[in-house]
Amino acid sequence: MADNSSAAPAGISPPGLSRRRLIASATTLFILPVIPRLAHAAGTILAVRTWPADEYTRVTLELDTELKAEHFTLEHPDRLVVDINGLTMSQTINNLISKVKPNDPYIASVRVAQNRPDVIRLVFDLKQAIAPQVFTLKPIGEYKYRLVLDLYPKVAQDPLLAIMNGADNDPLAEVLENLAQNAPDSAPIPSVQGQKLPPVATKKPDLDPLPPPAANGPPGINRPILIALDPGHGGEDPGAIGRNGTREKDIVLSIARRLKKLIDSQPNMRAYLTRDNDYFVPLQVRVQKARRVKADLFISIHADAWIKPSARGSSVFALSQHGATSAAARWMAKRENEADLIGGINLGSHNKQVAQVLLDLSTAAQINDAMRVGGRVLSEIGKINSLHKASVERAGFAVLKAPDIPSILVETAFISNPEEERLLRSPAHQDRIASAMLSGINGYFAQGPALARKS
Numbered sequence: 001m002a003d004n005s006s007a008a009p010a011g012i013s014p015p016g017l018s019r020r021r022l023i024a025s026a027t028t029l030f031i032l033p034v035i036p037r038l039a040h041a042a043g044t045i046l047a048v049r050t051w052p053a054d055e056y057t058r059v060t061l062e063l064d065t066e067l068k069a070e071h072f073t074l075e076h077p078d079r080l081v082v083d084i085n086g087l088t089m090s091q092t093i094n095n096l097i098s099k100v101k102p103n104d105p106y107i108a109s110v111r112v113a114q115n116r117p118d119v120i121r122l123v124f125d126l127k128q129a130i131a132p133q134v135f136t137l138k139p140i141g142e143y144k145y146r147l148v149l150d151l152y153p154k155v156a157q158d159p160l161l162a163i164m165n166g167a168d169n170d171p172l173a174e175v176l177e178n179l180a181q182n183a184p185d186s187a188p189i190p191s192v193q194g195q196k197l198p199p200v201a202t203k204k205p206d207l208d209p210l211p212p213p214a215a216n217g218p219p220g221i222n223r224p225i226l227i228a229l230d231p232g233h234g235g236e237d238p239g240a241i242g243r244n245g246t247r248e249k250d251i252v253l254s255i256a257r258r259l260k261k262l263i264d265s266q267p268n269m270r271a272y273l274t275r276d277n278d279y280f281v282p283l284q285v286r287v288q289k290a291r292r293v294k295a296d297l298f299i300s301i302h303a304d305a306w307i308k309p310s311a312r313g314s315s316v317f318a319l320s321q322h323g324a325t326s327a328a329a330r331w332m333a334k335r336e337n338e339a340d341l342i343g344g345i346n347l348g349s350h351n352k353q354v355a356q357v358l359l360d361l362s363t364a365a366q367i368n369d370a371m372r373v374g375g376r377v378l379s380e381i382g383k384i385n386s387l388h389k390a391s392v393e394r395a396g397f398a399v400l401k402a403p404d405i406p407s408i409l410v411e412t413a414f415i416s417n418p419e420e421e422r423l424l425r426s427p428a429h430q431d432r433i434a435s436a437m438l439s440g441i442n443g444y445f446a447q448g449p450a451l452a453r454k455s
Contacts, residue, residue, distance in 0.1 A: 043067050045092040046144060051235045052104040053279035055157055059096070059107075059149040060236060060344070066145045071134045078126040082134065082149060087120040089113075096122070106130055106151045129154045131194035135346040143236075148344050156191045158198035159289045163226075163272055189292050190285045192346070225269045225445060228290035230300040230399065231256040232336070235280030237343035240305030242421035249278065251424045252301045255412060258434040259301075263441070280343035283398045290405055297373060297441065298407040300399050303424055304332065304388075305416035312420055313388030315411040316378040318370035319401060320394035332411070333395035367394075369406035372447070377410060377440030384432045385413060385423075410437065 043065040051058040061084075071082045087093070093112055100107050108125040115121035133150040137143070191197055231253040233239035239248025256273055263271035272293050274286045281289075290298045304315070306328075317329065324330035374392035381387070388411070400407040412433050413420040423429045 043086045045087065045090060048092060048096045048099060049236070050096075050099040050101075050104070050107075051279045052101060052106070053275075053277050054105055055279065055281075056150055056152045057104055057106045058235060058279065058344075059099075059151070061093075061096075061147040061149075062143060063145045063147065066136055066138075067147065069134055069136075069147055071132060071149075073130070073132065075129070078129050080122075080124040080126060080130065080132050080149075080151065082122040082124075083115060084120045084122070084147065086118055088118065089120065093120060106153070124149075124151070126151075131192055133192055133346050137344050140341050143342070146236075146344060148346070150192075150346065152192055152195050154194075155196045156189045156198050158189050159272060159293050161198065163270065163293060190288050225297075226293055226295050227263055227269070227271045227441065228274060228293065228295035228298045228405070229256045229260055229263075229271050230274040230286050230290070230298065232300055232302040232399075233280075233339060233343070234275050234278055235343060237280055237339050239339075240303060240415045242305075242415040242424075243309070243418055244421060244425075246415055246421050246425055248303045248305075248415055251303050251415065251430070252412070253278070254427075255430050255433055256301050258430055259437055262434055262438045266438075266442070282340050282343070282345045283337070286399055287402045290407075291402055295405050297444075298400070298402060298405045299377075299437070299441075300397070300407070300409040302336065302409060302411050303413055303415040304411040306414055309416055309418060311388070311414045312417045313386040314378070314381045314413055315388045316374040316381075316392050317397060317400070317409040317411070318374050318392055318394050319367055319407065320396055321367070324395035325393045326389075329393045329395040333397045336409070337396075337398045363403055366403060366406055370400070370408050373406055373440065373444040374408040376443040377408065377437055380436040380440040380443070381410070381412075381433065384429075384436050385420075388414075 043063050045061055045063055047060075047062040049060045049062070051060070065086070067084055067086045069082055069084045071080060073080050089112070096112060097110055100110050104127075106127055108127050110125070111123040113121055113123075131152045131154055133148075133152065135148055137146040137148060139145060189198060231249070233249035233252070235249075237249065239252070241247055253275070257276075260271040260273060263269050272289075272295065274289050275281045286300070287298075304311075315332075317332075320329075324333060371392055378387065378392055382390075392408075397409050400409060413424055415421050415424055
């Protein structure tokens with residue numbers, strides 16, 4: 001990318017000058033005494049990763065020690081500048097340049113240089129204005145220290161608009177637009193510091209107004225049944241990993257996409273994915289997205305693991321407010337609730353109203369409906385796979401805590417079981433799982449349940 005050196009902002013050197021400074025720095029380091037140099041030993045970058053997505057792009061630098069970073073943004077053109085203390089140039093940090101793909105929604109290119117001795121400067125040339133979040137994570141699981149750069153758009157994306165944009169030729173497009181106008185103000189799309197909430201969705205001028213949805217009761221002629229599908233894990237968080245390297249995050253996204261296609265083919269029914277690609281979504285944001293689109297049902301999809309490879313079978317969980325129904329259920333909930341620690345969340349950056357969702361107690365009506373739909377789904381899955389438990393279990397899964405949406409978590413199989421891992425990798429078996437889940441969903445709504453959610 002060409003750079004106008006005569007108009008270079010303060011603090012950013014033109015490429016030629018950067019090279020000259022780098023050579024000068026290298027010469028200076030060469031003549032420094034050995035002892036002072038050892039006192040400022042540089043950290044080592046172990047890996048660099050990028051996770052581009054429409055909602056935000058994440059850049060992760062994994063290091064052998066915790067380092068400090070400072071950042072600022074520049075305009076005309078838009079850039080993000082990050083200075084990392086305690087680093088010197090290496091091939092690994094240079095690899096970041098090739099990690100940026102042309103289709104990244106936010107990053108056009110990245111430049112890396114030794115800004116000062118022991119300070120690496122990253123300059124991200126941006127495609128649009130961003131609200132950056134830069135934070136560090138302590139070692140957990142397979143990861144060492146991580147420096148995380150999250151590039152959010154200045155205006156948050158609205159999941160309702162995502163549904164509407166995909167419904168231009170859909171006979172239900174008008175009712176989806178009407179749904180957007182009547183979305184509750186109490187459940188906005190999550191935002192981070194420096195990010196603005198999206199504008200209130202408005203109707204297109206060429207569409208005739210529709211009557212608002214009924215005040216209470218199940219979805220009917222005025223709007224479609226809307227189901228939020230939540231593929232677990234994603235991005236930095238791979239979820240469970242099978243013996244042959246199968247990653248939970250990949251399997252459950254594939255199953256969710258297949259189920260969405262089946263749901264969208266149903267009359268008066270549509271699905272929404274809380275993540276539609278390989279990126280990390282915090283637990284409370286998954287809940288908030290479902291509330292924003294006024295979902296009638298929330299289904300979190302997973303593929304479990306256990307310490308012994310002999311464990312097998314499918315399970316369905318609903319929320320428990322008073323402890324888990326078994327020790328295994330408690331262990332599974334604890335493991336799933338640690339997804340934010342592994343995926344990496346910047347605590348304190350998210351809207352307080354969003355965080356409050358996980359503190360709210362779900363209503364008894366929500367849990368009762370969850371038990372009913374969970375029983376239906378479990379029964380149908382039992383026709384194509386063995387069951388780990390013959391009844392719906394309950395535990396304190398954070399992702400099931402929407403107070404106004406019946407919510408279940410489906411463990412499709414044990415990815416730690418070699419035979420079930422093989423089945424989970426099979427597109428045909430993924431189709432069978434999706435079809436079984438759809439049958440359970442249809443059976444639930446055929447009962448005409450009194451939904452916990454207020455329309």
